[in-house]
Amino acid sequence: xxxxxxxxxxxxxxxxxxxxxxxxxxxxxxxxxxxxxxxxxxxxxxxxxxxxxxxxxxxxxxxxxxxxxxxxxxxxxxxxxxxxxxxxxxxxxxxxxxxxxxxxxxxxxxxxxxxxxxxxxxxxxxxxxxxxxxxxxxxxxxxxxxxxxxxxxxxxxxxxxxxxxxxxxxxxxxxxxxxxxxxxxxxxxxxxxxxxxxxxxxxxxxxxxxxxxxxxxxxxxxxxxxxxxxxxxxxxxxxxxxxxxxxxxxxxxxxxxxxxxxxxxxxxxxxxxxxxxxxxxxxxxxxxxxxxxxxxxxxxxxxxxxxxxxxxxxxxxxxxxxxxxxxxxxxxxxxxxxxxxxxxxxxxxxxxxxxxxxxxxxxx
Amino acid sequence: xxxxxxxxxxxxxxxxxxxxxxxxxxxxxxxxxxxxxxxxxxxxxxxxxxxxxxxxxxxxxxxxxxxxxxxxxxxxxxxxxxxxxxxxxxxxxxxxxxxxxxxxxxxxxxxxxxxxxxxxxxxxxxxxxxxxxxxxxxxxxxxxxxxxxxxxxxxxxxxxxxxxxxxxxxxxxxxxxxxxxxxxxxxxxxxxxxxxxxxxxxxxxxxxxxxxxxxxxxxxxxxxxxxxxxxxxxxxxxxxxxxxxxxxxxxxxxxxxxxxxxxxxxxxxxxxxxxxxxxxxxxxxxxxxxxxxxxxxxxxxxx
Numbered sequence: 001x002x003x004x005x006x007x008x009x010x011x012x013x014x015x016x017x018x019x020x021x022x023x024x025x026x027x028x029x030x031x032x033x034x035x036x037x038x039x040x041x042x043x044x045x046x047x048x049x050x051x052x053x054x055x056x057x058x059x060x061x062x063x064x065x066x067x068x069x070x071x072x073x074x075x076x077x078x079x080x081x082x083x084x085x086x087x088x089x090x091x092x093x094x095x096x097x098x099x100x101x102x103x104x105x106x107x108x109x110x111x112x113x114x115x116x117x118x119x120x121x122x123x124x125x126x127x128x129x130x131x132x133x134x135x136x137x138x139x140x141x142x143x144x145x146x147x148x149x150x151x152x153x154x155x156x157x158x159x160x161x162x163x164x165x166x167x168x169x170x171x172x173x174x175x176x177x178x179x180x181x182x183x184x185x186x187x188x189x190x191x192x193x194x195x196x197x198x199x200x201x202x203x204x205x206x207x208x209x210x211x212x213x214x215x216x217x218x219x220x221x222x223x224x225x226x227x228x229x230x231x232x233x234x235x236x237x238x239x240x241x242x243x244x245x246x247x248x249x250x251x252x253x254x255x256x257x258x259x260x261x262x263x264x265x266x267x268x269x270x271x272x273x274x275x276x277x278x279x280x281x282x283x284x285x286x287x288x289x290x291x292x293x294x295x296x297x298x299x300x301x302x303x304x305x306x307x308x309x310x311x312x313x314x315x316x317x318x319x320x321x322x323x324x325x326x327x328x329x330x331x332x333x334x335x336x337x338x339x340x341x342x343x344x345x346x347x348x349x350x351x352x353x354x355x356x357x358x359x360x361x362x363x364x
Numbered sequence: 365x366x367x368x369x370x371x372x373x374x375x376x377x378x379x380x381x382x383x384x385x386x387x388x389x390x391x392x393x394x395x396x397x398x399x400x401x402x403x404x405x406x407x408x409x410x411x412x413x414x415x416x417x418x419x420x421x422x423x424x425x426x427x428x429x430x431x432x433x434x435x436x437x438x439x440x441x442x443x444x445x446x447x448x449x450x451x452x453x454x455x456x457x458x459x460x461x462x463x464x465x466x467x468x469x470x471x472x473x474x475x476x477x478x479x480x481x482x483x484x485x486x487x488x489x490x491x492x493x494x495x496x497x498x499x500x501x502x503x504x505x506x507x508x509x510x511x512x513x514x515x516x517x518x519x520x521x522x523x524x525x526x527x528x529x530x531x532x533x534x535x536x537x538x539x540x541x542x543x544x545x546x547x548x549x550x551x552x553x554x555x556x557x558x559x560x561x562x563x564x565x566x567x568x569x570x571x572x573x574x575x576x577x578x579x580x581x582x583x584x585x586x587x588x589x590x591x592x593x594x595x596x597x598x599x600x601x602x603x604x605x606x607x608x609x610x611x612x613x614x615x616x617x618x619x620x621x622x623x624x625x626x627x628x629x630x631x632x633x634x635x636x637x638x639x640x641x642x643x644x645x646x647x648x649x650x651x652x653x654x655x656x657x658x659x660x661x662x663x664x665x666x667x
Contacts, residue, residue: 080563080566088558094559105560
């Protein structure tokens with residue numbers, strides 16, 4: 001199926017300041033965002049993700065590049081002429097207007113008829129479950145309620161693209177988790193393209209159709225949540241999303257199956273097209289893929305590397321237990337399911353197994 | 365002595381200040397306005413309401429009481445000039461305050477400082493500067509002849525007009541408009557303007573729908589601070605109006621200083637006070653209507 005491009009970002013660069021004080025916030029980003037997609041811009045604070053969002057909304061000028069919205073150039077349009085709406089990080093609700101008037105604000109500026117405004121306001125307030133509080137002022141509501149109003153207000157004019165700038169960051173954990181599901185459902189119900197900015201990798205994994213990982217103004221990887229988690233493109237992505245064990249290694253033989261020799265000894269046969277013989281590489285494995293066995297245990301997978309290790313710390317987290325293991329002079333993390341294995345005590349000598357299929361080879 | 369008594373005693377300076385320095389003089393003035401004038405200045409201790417009657421009525425040659433609009437004209441002129449000066453000050457002060465509020469912090473402080481600088485000089489001296497600017501052969505006339513609006517020896521004849529008084533009033537009290545406006549604009553969240561623009565509001569709608577409602581406390585406060593002293597002003601009408609266009613303030617000053625009719629001066633002052641109080645009450649009502657959004661969570665439980 002051929003997808004419709006909603007937002008086409010072409011080689012966009014944003015530089016703040018001039019001369020020595022110049023800071024490149026967004027560095028030559030090219031990105032296609034599809035219609036009806038939930039796309040997340042994920043990265044640490046100051047990586048340029050919010051700047052990119054603000055350039056789509058029209059609050060920031062671009063230093064270089066083009067942004068097209070459904071095939072139309074929008075870079076010369078002021079924010080009030082772009083068919084996109086924003087949910088702001090701190091909601092930015094109008095304190096002098098009721099919830100209803102906040103939601104109606106955009107529709108009134110678009111000179112809709114009173115009947116149309118009323119119909120649409122009720123519709124989005126129902127969608128966000130805020131119809132009972134329509135006459136309240138923003139100051140009379142909790143953070144979660146304000147969040148919903150901000151969402152309703154941005155949805156009311158039925159934008160082609162909805163921009164969300166860390167909208168959940170001011171909510172407490174429970175509410176944040178509930179809102180994740182709700183946002184995802186809202187996106188599917190309305191069919192509006194959502195561009196969601198966050199620094200919270202869990203949020204990104206839970207909601208997105210695709211994730212764009214950004215660091216230092218550059219796109220590091222674009223892919224589905226599964227892709228960026230299981231096949232990170234580089235060390236930054238591997239470390240930023242989830243936990244990762246990094247093993248330094250060198251590549252020995254060429255061929256479809258290459259052999260990687262770890263710095264600390266041991267070899268792994270992994271099929272990968274990405275590296276050439278002689279390259280120094282890093283082998284990444286997620287903690288939950290590391291198998292921990294009793295000293296007397298047997299190899300469970302033929303293609304795995306087995307090493308001796310010692311439990312130096314364990315953290316009980318309910319459903320899972322995190323283990324820190326000393327192995328060949330470095331610390332590896334493992335994550336084991338409760339009850340699936342025999343439990344270990346700190347100081348236990350164990351065997352660990354690194355299955356080659358779950359390893360990912362990254363260029364150093 | 366109990367702690368409670370001691371606390372009340374601690375409030376003594378406040379009571380003395382309010383009582384002796386504010387309520388006392390007011391009572392004396394009210395009393396004087398109800399006494400009979402002494403031809404040599406001062407008063408006879410006799411109850412007499414003729415000073416109030418004198419505001420609107422006069423005795424003619426045959427000792428009959430008839431309507432005299434002279435003072436009513438002065439009252440209307442004062443009211444209109446004060447209103448006009450307030451409106452003009454708002455028109456000039458609003459963009460100025462907005463500009464200052466949007467500057468980076470260090471420049472903000474400098475600009476606010478500059479706004480307050482005129483207060484360092486005597487109002488009389490500053491108003492006199494306008495006499496030189498507006499007077500015959502003054503700066504305005506020179507600009508006028510340079511632009512060929514008037515001939516070389518002609519004058520725009522601004523002096524001793526209501527316009528000159530208006531200019532003087534606006535100039536004198538503009539800082540009192542800018543400062544409260546600046547205070548509310550500085551508090552306003554700029555992100556609301558982004559939200560407004562995001563929701564399709566153009567520049568005019570941003571001002572009309574967001575900036576004005578949110579800075580209403582400053583608009584009301586500044587308007588009171590300009591309107592009240594304008595109503596009682598006497599330096600600008602004296603110097604720029606040439607004493608021909610009297611205002612309420614000049615009338616009061618005249619009665620006490622020149623005519624030596626204390627009761628009449630006091631009666632006019634009381635009326636001035638009444639006008640101010642009524643204006644403040646109208647304003648306070650408007651302010652309450654606009655302050656609704658400042659209600660907090662306490663109200664939420666009723667919803």
